[in-house]
Every structure is written in C-alpha cells, then in structure tokens.
Amino acid sequence: MKTLLSKPWIWSFLGALVVFLATIAFTRGVGTGGILTAALSLAVFTVIVGTGQMFVITLGPGNVDLSLPANIGLASAVAMKVMDGNDAMIAVGLLAALGSGLAVGVANYLLIRLLRIPPIIATLSSSFIILSIDISYGRGLQIKPPPGYADFTNIQIVGIPILAFVTVAFSVGAAIVLSRLVYGRSVLAIGQNIRAAWLAGVPVERVRFLTYALCGALGGITGALLAGYFRGASVDIGNEYLLSSIAVVVIGGTSVAGGKANVPGIWGAALFLVLLLTMLNTFGVSPGLRLVLTGLIxxxxxTAAGGQKALR
Amino acid sequence: MKKTAMLGALALVLMSGTAMADTSGKKIAFSNNYAGNSWRQAMLKSYAAVTEQAVKDGVVAAADIFTTADKEVPTQAAQIQNLILQGYDAIVINAGSPDALNGAVKQACDAGIVVVSFDGIVTEPCAYRVVVDFKAMGLEEVEQMAKFQPQGGNLLEIRGLAGTSIDEEIHQGILEGVAKHPEFKIVGSVTGDWDQTTAQKAVATILPSLPDVVGVVDQGGDGYGAAQAFAAAGKPRPTIIMGNRQDELQYWKEQKELDGYQTWSASIAPGVSSLAFWVAQQVLDGRSDIPHDLMVPYLAFTQDDFEAVLPTIEKGGVASHEYTLDESKAAIAANM
Structure with a gap:
C-alpha cells in the first residue's frame, strides 16, 4: 500500500475513481457502462497528445508545445481532404496527417534552434501561422470521413472502444522508449541537467529535435483520429488540447521542471478530466460554477500528488 | 393620390441620389475579433461581398476588414484606437466583450465616428446595436418541438458560450417555452459552445445517465454533434433542433429521406454583418432617426424549405442572407 501510494501516478487514478463513484452514486447506477465507454472514447485523444507534450516538458524548464491545437486542426483537414470520403485512401490520409504534424514539429524546432526563440513564444507564434494556413486551406472544406474510417473510430469490444486498446499499446511503447531506449534516457538526462547531459556526451540538440518532431507527429495523428470520431475536420477541433495536454502531464505526476516523466499517470489524468466533465454535466452544475469547480478540483x-514529495 | 405617389417616388430617387453623394467619400472599417469558425467565416464573406460592391458602385470610398490575431479584448481595443487614428468615418464591430470595449468605443464616438455593433454587441450608449431576437428563437424552438412531439417528454438542452448575452437569451426563451408547454421537462443541460466537437463531447458524457430523451433544444452549430453522440451511444434519435449549418441541414435531409424525419432550424444569419454596414452607411448619410437598438429577425428553415437552401450553402458553411440597401432600410423602418 505504501509503495503504491508513493507512485506519482496513483493520484490521478484515485481522482478519476472518486469522480466516477460520485457520478454513479448520483445517477444510482444508471448508465454506468455507458459512462465508462464514453470516458474511454474521449480520453484516448488526450492520452496521445499528452504523451507528446510529456516528452517535450520532460526536456526541462521552458520546453512546451503550444502549437498542438493548431497542429491538430490542420492535420484533421489534411487527413479528411486526402481521404476524400474514400475508404481506399484511409492509410494515405493517416500518413498525410502524420506528415503534416511532423512538419509542424520540425518547424517548431527550427524556430527554437535557428532563431533562438524561447519554445513558448516559438510554438505560440507558429500556431498563429498554422491556424492561418488551416483557415485558407480548410475553408469550406468540412469533408466528412470515409464511412469505413468513421466506423473504425467507433468500434467497441464489450463496451471498450478499439482505439482504447490501440492507445494502451501505444502507451506501453512510450513507456519502453522512455525507460529503456537511449533516446528516452537522453530526454530524462537533458531534463535533469542539460549541461551535465551535454558533458556526458548526450547529443542534446538531436534529442530536442526528435522530441519536438515526435510531439508534432502525435498531434497530427490525433487530428486525423478526431476528424474520424467527430465526423469531420474543423479549424477549432483541437482547441481544448492546449490546456488539457499540459494538464494531463502535470496531474499525471510528470515534473513540470523536467527530468521526471510518467506515462501511466497520463491515462489516469485523461480519464479524470473526462469523468470530471461527466460528473459536472450529470450534476447539472451551472456553466460558471463548472469552471470554478474544474479549477479547484x-x-x-x-496538491495531493505533490504533497507526497514534500513529506520526504 | 397619384400625384402623392409620384412625389414620393421622386423623393425616394432624390434621397438615394443624395445618399450616393453624401457617403461616397466616407471610409467604413470593420473590427472583428475572431475568424476561426464557420459562422465567422460566412460572416466575413457576406460582409466582403456586399461592401466590395458598395465600393465599386461608389456608395462609400472604402470598407476595410480588420480581424485581430487572437480573441483578446485588449487587442481589439488597441485595434479600435488605431482605426480612430487612421481617420475612418464609421466602425462596424463584432465585439469580443459587451462592456470591456466601451472605453475605446466612447473614444471613437467622441472623435465623431459612427460605431455600429452586431452579434457581439457593445453596451456603450453612443454605439448602435444590431441584435437578433434570440429569446423569441428559444421560445419558438419549444413551440416547434411541441408540434413534432405532441405527447411531450424529456428534453436535453445544449447551451452556448457561457457568459454571453446570446446564450442567456436563448436559454430564457427555452425556459419560457417549457413553462408554456408543461408536457416537456428539461432533464439535462450541457455546454456546447456552438461548436460541433464540444457539443458532441458534452452530450456523450451526459447521455448514458439520462432517461429517454424525445428532443434536443440547442443554439445552433451543435445539432450535428448531438446527433453523432446519440448514434455513438446507441440511443434512439430524438428530434434535434438544427442551427442552419450545412452539416446539420445535410443530416436532416439524409434522415428525412430515410424515414421522413421532421425538425426545424434557426440561427442568426451571418449576413447580418452586411446589415450593420448599411446601418453605418445610413447614419453617415445624415439619418438621425435610426434607433440605437435595432432588433432583426432570426433566419429559420422548416421541413418544406430547407432543401431548397441546402445546395446554396458551401460544405462547412452556414445559411446566410445578405442585406441589400433597400432591405436594410426596411429592417430599420421595422424598428421605428
């Protein structure tokens, strides 16, 4: 029990469990299965972008990708335009979205490296440029996803969306990369002390480049998946991920100061955020109070997750 | 009698003639705070179409559009101050806040500039406000629902952007409608922000715990998302009030062809931006009888006429109506 409580990710899962129990207590058990299915369906997107953001944040203070919402919006339009309602083009569309996201990630890094702009400013300004590209490229082009693709994003096996299985596999992969591969260890080393990492022979700039590119690519994939799940691309489809991608990283127990990452915590935090929305919607809390409660919770x-550290 | 009519016609010709002469040297700016969704895109397009023609015809000298890069109020306030310095004669505003821009708007008025706000209006008394009767729209939603679901039942309400006057007015209209039709009961209320994605997500989270829902009353832009959420949850399709978006009307058409699905659609026409432009032009023309608060009707479609308009809306767009000068005069006259 004590070892379990010392895990930084346990708090996000506990939070998710508490709001879930509160919700089903309120509904007297009505729709329990449906609530879980909806929570899993919506959480997967936050998990994917959150994982990308986690790698970036782990690089150390000041590293953050604020271009994710615009990146997701553009990739959703690219994917739907390439697929053009045709089931045979699904794979090509996904690759195009991946490419679009990758290009955004690479552009972000180039701004940071070549022009020496701090990441917050660089990714924020690139998000304005991406948004403008998206508006001119995607204007009036709300193309619907191919039927096969739209169905795929909604397939469930005993109430669990197939995307959730895929995303769990992805998270396991991300955890292995982080803890076993040289790249993941390098990200952690840079986050702990960039100078020490450099002196130890870590190719700092190459690792940063890979990390921003990875985060961009994950944003691109998420854009394509969202366009399938929400039946169409739109400019503001990724808006909520500006805050939530960072929130799940922090709630999930990853250190904002960098150098300490946590993959399972992202799942707990993503489920927590969706279930929190479910709880407040079910309680029928007024919109203003809803925002206040979300912030407080x-x-x-x-605080609960961070409090553990202070005790030591 | 005939003579009076002729004199009247002559007076009209003279009036329109002087209108050309009086405002042909005037410059009107449009200050807009957001362009990121389909409604705003349609709004800008309507405005550009009408004003380009007006400039070509020599009605005004210039009608430039300025959109801020973010949704922030200070940015728009600074933008309005720039427009004052650039010497525009009138400023049409879709404001990011009803009261936070009042300082900048007052400065414009004091500089002798005509300010006309619409959609996102400003409360500063010196400005003109072109508003849609949203409360009537909310009320009519329930009236229409009573036609499609005569037995009544449970309703789900989808609200708009929290804190805006539009959201509150539609909500009040819906409450009034439900009070009038006690056979309906609102069993759930979520925030959809007039956005398909947000609405679908919100409905998906609340749906499993709700009893059977016969109808969805909403604010436009959220109908298609609501329909998707019901389908994903495997719940029977309720009567969903639509909001004039292309995807909503397309869904309505598909369902109608499938089994005669019936509903109703209403929203504020993005082309109301062109009405705001004409109001500014008329004030510059010397008309002092125009009330500062102008109420205009919402744009609605029924089972019989929505299919006629559907092909004219581009994919991802919104049904719109661009005002001509004569229609604008009529709209103004209806408020006097």
Missing amino acids: IVGVI
Whole structure:
C-alpha cells in the first residue's frame, strides 16, 4: 500500500475513481457502462497528445508545445481532404496527417534552434501561422470521413472502444522508449541537467529535435483520429488540447521542471478530466460554477500528488 | 393620390441620389475579433461581398476588414484606437466583450465616428446595436418541438458560450417555452459552445445517465454533434433542433429521406454583418432617426424549405442572407 501510494501516478487514478463513484452514486447506477465507454472514447485523444507534450516538458524548464491545437486542426483537414470520403485512401490520409504534424514539429524546432526563440513564444507564434494556413486551406472544406474510417473510430469490444486498446499499446511503447531506449534516457538526462547531459556526451540538440518532431507527429495523428470520431475536420477541433495536454502531464505526476516523466499517470489524468466533465454535466452544475469547480478540483489533485514529495 | 405617389417616388430617387453623394467619400472599417469558425467565416464573406460592391458602385470610398490575431479584448481595443487614428468615418464591430470595449468605443464616438455593433454587441450608449431576437428563437424552438412531439417528454438542452448575452437569451426563451408547454421537462443541460466537437463531447458524457430523451433544444452549430453522440451511444434519435449549418441541414435531409424525419432550424444569419454596414452607411448619410437598438429577425428553415437552401450553402458553411440597401432600410423602418 505504501509503495503504491508513493507512485506519482496513483493520484490521478484515485481522482478519476472518486469522480466516477460520485457520478454513479448520483445517477444510482444508471448508465454506468455507458459512462465508462464514453470516458474511454474521449480520453484516448488526450492520452496521445499528452504523451507528446510529456516528452517535450520532460526536456526541462521552458520546453512546451503550444502549437498542438493548431497542429491538430490542420492535420484533421489534411487527413479528411486526402481521404476524400474514400475508404481506399484511409492509410494515405493517416500518413498525410502524420506528415503534416511532423512538419509542424520540425518547424517548431527550427524556430527554437535557428532563431533562438524561447519554445513558448516559438510554438505560440507558429500556431498563429498554422491556424492561418488551416483557415485558407480548410475553408469550406468540412469533408466528412470515409464511412469505413468513421466506423473504425467507433468500434467497441464489450463496451471498450478499439482505439482504447490501440492507445494502451501505444502507451506501453512510450513507456519502453522512455525507460529503456537511449533516446528516452537522453530526454530524462537533458531534463535533469542539460549541461551535465551535454558533458556526458548526450547529443542534446538531436534529442530536442526528435522530441519536438515526435510531439508534432502525435498531434497530427490525433487530428486525423478526431476528424474520424467527430465526423469531420474543423479549424477549432483541437482547441481544448492546449490546456488539457499540459494538464494531463502535470496531474499525471510528470515534473513540470523536467527530468521526471510518467506515462501511466497520463491515462489516469485523461480519464479524470473526462469523468470530471461527466460528473459536472450529470450534476447539472451551472456553466460558471463548472469552471470554478474544474479549477479547484484540478488544483486539489495536483496538491495531493505533490504533497507526497514534500513529506520526504 | 397619384400625384402623392409620384412625389414620393421622386423623393425616394432624390434621397438615394443624395445618399450616393453624401457617403461616397466616407471610409467604413470593420473590427472583428475572431475568424476561426464557420459562422465567422460566412460572416466575413457576406460582409466582403456586399461592401466590395458598395465600393465599386461608389456608395462609400472604402470598407476595410480588420480581424485581430487572437480573441483578446485588449487587442481589439488597441485595434479600435488605431482605426480612430487612421481617420475612418464609421466602425462596424463584432465585439469580443459587451462592456470591456466601451472605453475605446466612447473614444471613437467622441472623435465623431459612427460605431455600429452586431452579434457581439457593445453596451456603450453612443454605439448602435444590431441584435437578433434570440429569446423569441428559444421560445419558438419549444413551440416547434411541441408540434413534432405532441405527447411531450424529456428534453436535453445544449447551451452556448457561457457568459454571453446570446446564450442567456436563448436559454430564457427555452425556459419560457417549457413553462408554456408543461408536457416537456428539461432533464439535462450541457455546454456546447456552438461548436460541433464540444457539443458532441458534452452530450456523450451526459447521455448514458439520462432517461429517454424525445428532443434536443440547442443554439445552433451543435445539432450535428448531438446527433453523432446519440448514434455513438446507441440511443434512439430524438428530434434535434438544427442551427442552419450545412452539416446539420445535410443530416436532416439524409434522415428525412430515410424515414421522413421532421425538425426545424434557426440561427442568426451571418449576413447580418452586411446589415450593420448599411446601418453605418445610413447614419453617415445624415439619418438621425435610426434607433440605437435595432432588433432583426432570426433566419429559420422548416421541413418544406430547407432543401431548397441546402445546395446554396458551401460544405462547412452556414445559411446566410445578405442585406441589400433597400432591405436594410426596411429592417430599420421595422424598428421605428
């Protein structure tokens, strides 16, 4: 029990469990299965972008990707335009979205490296450029996804969306990369002390380049998946991921100061955020109070998770 | 009698003639705070179409559009101050806040500039406000619902952007409608932000715990998302009030062909931007009898006429109506 409580990710799962129990207590058990299915369906997207953001944040103070919402919006339009409602083009569309996201990630890194702009400013300004490209490229082009693709994003096996299985496999992969591969260890080393990492022979700039490119590519994939699930691309489809991609990283127990990452915590935090929305919607809380409660509860969970550290 | 009519016609010709002469040297700016969704895109397109023609015809000298890079109020306030310095004669505004821009708007008025706000209006008394009767729209949604679901039942309400006057007015209209039709009961209320994605997500989270829902009353832009959420949850399709978006009307058409699905659609026409432009032009023309608060009707479609308009809306767009000068005069006259 004590070892379990010392895991930084346990708090996000506990938070998710508490809001879930509160919700089904309120509904007296009505729709329990449906609530879980909806939560899993919506959480997968946050998990994927959150994982990308986690790698970036782990690089150390100041590293963050604020271009994710615009990146996701553009990739959703690219994917739907390439697929053009044709089932045979699904794979090509996914690759195009991946490419679009990758290009955004690479552009972000180039801004940071060549022009020496701090990542916050660089990714924020690139998001304005991407948004403008998206508006001119995607205007009036709300193309619907091919039927086969739209169905795929909604397939469930005993109430569990197939995308959730895929995303769990992805998370396992991300955890292995982080803890076993040279690249993942390098990200952690840079986050702990960039100078020490450089002196130890870590190719700092190459690792940073790979990390921003990876985060961009994951944003691109998420854009394509969202366009399938929400039946169409739109400019603001990724808006909520500006805040939530960072929130799940922090709630999930990854250090904002960098050098300490946590993959399972992202799942707990993503489920927590969706279930929190479910709970407030079910309780019928007024919109203003809803925002206040969301803020307070997130602060509460982060404090609980951080409180452990202070005890040591 | 005939003579009076002729005199009247002559007076009209003279009036329109002087209108040309009086405003042909005037410059009108459009200050817009957001362009990122389909409604705003349609709004800008309508405005550009009408004003380009007006400039070509020599009605005004210039009608430039300025959109801020972010949704921030200070940015728009600074933008309005720039427009004052650039010497525009009138500023049409879709404001990011009803009261936070009042300072900048007052400065414009004091500089002798005509300010006309619409959609996102400003409360500063010196400005003109072109508003849609959203409360009537909310009320009519429930009236229509009573026609399609005469037995009544449970309703799900999807609200718009929290804190805006539009969201509150539609909501009040819906409440009034439900009070009038006690056979309906609102069993759930979620925030959809007039956005398909947000609405689908919100409905998906609340749906499993709700009893059977016969109808969805909403604010436009959220109908298609609501329909997707019901389908994904495997729940029977309720009567969903639509909001004039292309995807909503397309869904309606598909369902109608499938089994005669019936509903109703209403929203504020993005082309109301062109009405705001004509109001500014009319004030510059010397008309002092125009009330500062102008109420215009919402744009609605029924089972019989929505299919006629559907092909004219581009994919991802919104049904719109661009005002001509004469229609604008009529709209103004209806408020006097």
